[in-house]
Amino acid sequence: MGFIRYVLIGFLLSLHVCACKNQGSSTKQDTVSVHSQTKFPFPEIPATLTEPEARKSYLLTHYWEQFDFADTTLVNNRDVTEQGFVNFIALLADGTTPEELTRESLENWCAGFVGKEHARKVLTQTADDYLFNPNSPFYNEGLYGMYLEALLGKLPQTDAMRSAYRFKLELVRRNNVGDKATDFTYYQPDGTRRTLATTPVKNDRLLLMFYDPECESCHEVLLQMVADTALAEAVRAGKLSVLTVYTEGNDAAWRKALPDMPKGWTVGTDHEAVKTGALYDLKAMPSLYLLDGQKTVLLKDAAYEKIRATLAL
Numbered sequence: 001m002g003f004i005r006y007v008l009i010g011f012l013l014s015l016h017v018c019a020c021k022n023q024g025s026s027t028k029q030d031t032v033s034v035h036s037q038t039k040f041p042f043p044e045i046p047a048t049l050t051e052p053e054a055r056k057s058y059l060l061t062h063y064w065e066q067f068d069f070a071d072t073t074l075v076n077n078r079d080v081t082e083q084g085f086v087n088f089i090a091l092l093a094d095g096t097t098p099e100e101l102t103r104e105s106l107e108n109w110c111a112g113f114v115g116k117e118h119a120r121k122v123l124t125q126t127a128d129d130y131l132f133n134p135n136s137p138f139y140n141e142g143l144y145g146m147y148l149e150a151l152l153g154k155l156p157q158t159d160a161m162r163s164a165y166r167f168k169l170e171l172v173r174r175n176n177v178g179d180k181a182t183d184f185t186y187y188q189p190d191g192t193r194r195t196l197a198t199t200p201v202k203n204d205r206l207l208l209m210f211y212d213p214e215c216e217s218c219h220e221v222l223l224q225m226v227a228d229t230a231l232a233e234a235v236r237a238g239k240l241s242v243l244t245v246y247t248e249g250n251d252a253a254w255r256k257a258l259p260d261m262p263k264g265w266t267v268g269t270d271h272e273a274v275k276t277g278a279l280y281d282l283k284a285m286p287s288l289y290l291l292d293g294q295k296t297v298l299l300k301d302a303a304y305e306k307i308r309a310t311l312a313l
Contacts, residue, residue, distance in 0.1 A: 040043065040084035041066040056091065060105040063088055064112045068120040076122070085126050086138070091163055093140050102143070106150035114154045124151070132299065133167075134284045141300075145172045146291060171281045181208070181295045182279045186245050186268030189258055196243075196295060200268065204293040205240035207307060211286040212248045213257035218286045221304055230313040235264040240311060247275050247282060 043062035049055050067084070069073055075081055088109070092102050113119040128137050131144035148169040155162055175181055183197045199206070209225075211218040223229055234240050244261065246254040246269040254269050261267045274280050280287065282299065290299035290307050299307055 038080075039046060041081050049113055055254065056097070057101055060088075060091055060097070060101055061108065063105060064109050067112065069116040072118050072274045075119045075205070081122070082126060085123070086130065089130060089138055089140070089143065093138070093143050095237050097111045099146075103146055103150060106147050107153060110147070110150045110154045114151070132283070141172050141176075148172065154254075167278070170252070171278055175280055175289070175297055175300055177297050177300055179297050181289065181291055183295075184245075184270055184274050184277075186270045186273075188266070188268050199243055199295075200241065201291070201293040201295075202238040202241045205298075205311065206291040206293070207240060207311075208289040208291055208294070209242070209244045209286050210247050210282055210288075211244055212246065212253075212281060213252070213260075214248070214253055215285045217284075221286050221288075222260070224304060226260070228308070228313070231285075231308070232262060234311070234313055235262070243268070245270050245274065247272065247285075 012160060013132065043059060043065055045055050045058050049058055067081075079171075088105075091097065092105060109123075113123050127144065127147055129286060130138045131140050133139060148165055152162065152165055152169065153283055155165070183195055185193060185195050196208070209221075211222065213219060213222070220273075231242075235242055242262075242265040244265060244267050246267075248254075249272045258267065275282055279304065287301050288299075288304060288307055289297060290302065292298055299310060302310075
């Protein structure tokens with residue numbers, strides 16, 4: 001998926017102030033007709049609002065008001081709709097937007113498309129692609145969770161998709177940084193049954209990896225970890241523990257790959273308990289967590305490079 005680049009926020013805010021001064025007498029319909037086929041129909045920020053915080057608050061609160069969610073041609077125009085969405089989430093996630101304003105802005109956005117079948121299909125997919133895809137430069141589970149809460153707040157109680165959105169929200173809320181990692185049972189190659197909670201941890205650090213040796217990306221990360229002499233030395237010296245858990249149901253495939261696993265690692269299979277119970281979000285594999293000795297999450301679903309840097313290997 002190709003991700004659209006977002007407009008610089010400072011330029012975006014300045015643009016709206018100028019537009020307001022130049023188009024002060026334009027009606028909502030005029031603005032839509034001018035911009036619907038060429039660029040996103042941003043709201044006009046009143047000239048009386050001069051402080052950056054006030055301009056930003058107005059922009060986010062009214063961001064989607066002039067966007068016609070019923071216009072399928074407009075909705076399908078990625079240069080307008082998708083670029084507009086990217087600018088929207090960039091503003092929401094810039095680190096300065098208050099949570100209350102973020103939630104209000106998301107609620108206003110969801111209210112605009114929930115009753116428009118095509119727009120809802122396109123925009124919910126767009127939110128998934130940008131905020132929930134770990135390969136997206138805009139990946140943001142916190143913002144994605146707030147979006148799901150806003151969406152659920154606007155959907156009718158009888159909506160057929162409520163349970164699916166609720167499931168996603170519950171998944172996003174699990175195993176976040178600072179939470180106690182969800183316990184599960186796994187089995188070692190000799191059949192020994194063990195739980196995450198009872199897994200011994202050296203030096204208060206546990207690298208937990210959910211993987212599938214038949215998964216190409218898993219294989220690449222495993223090769224990287226196996227070749228990492230600093231990691232091997234840290235494990236040998238008792239500076240951390242490594243637990244790898246096979247989450248698929250092919251016992252033969254798991255056992256075939258066992259000889260490739262480094263000495264000193266704890267290797268197990270959960271007999272698909274994590275996946276079928278949705279105990280962890282395994283939307284992308286491998287999925288790596290850094291835990292402390294009490295199994296509190298320090299890093300969630302992080303890249304190996306980030307875990308390595310945190311451990312100062």
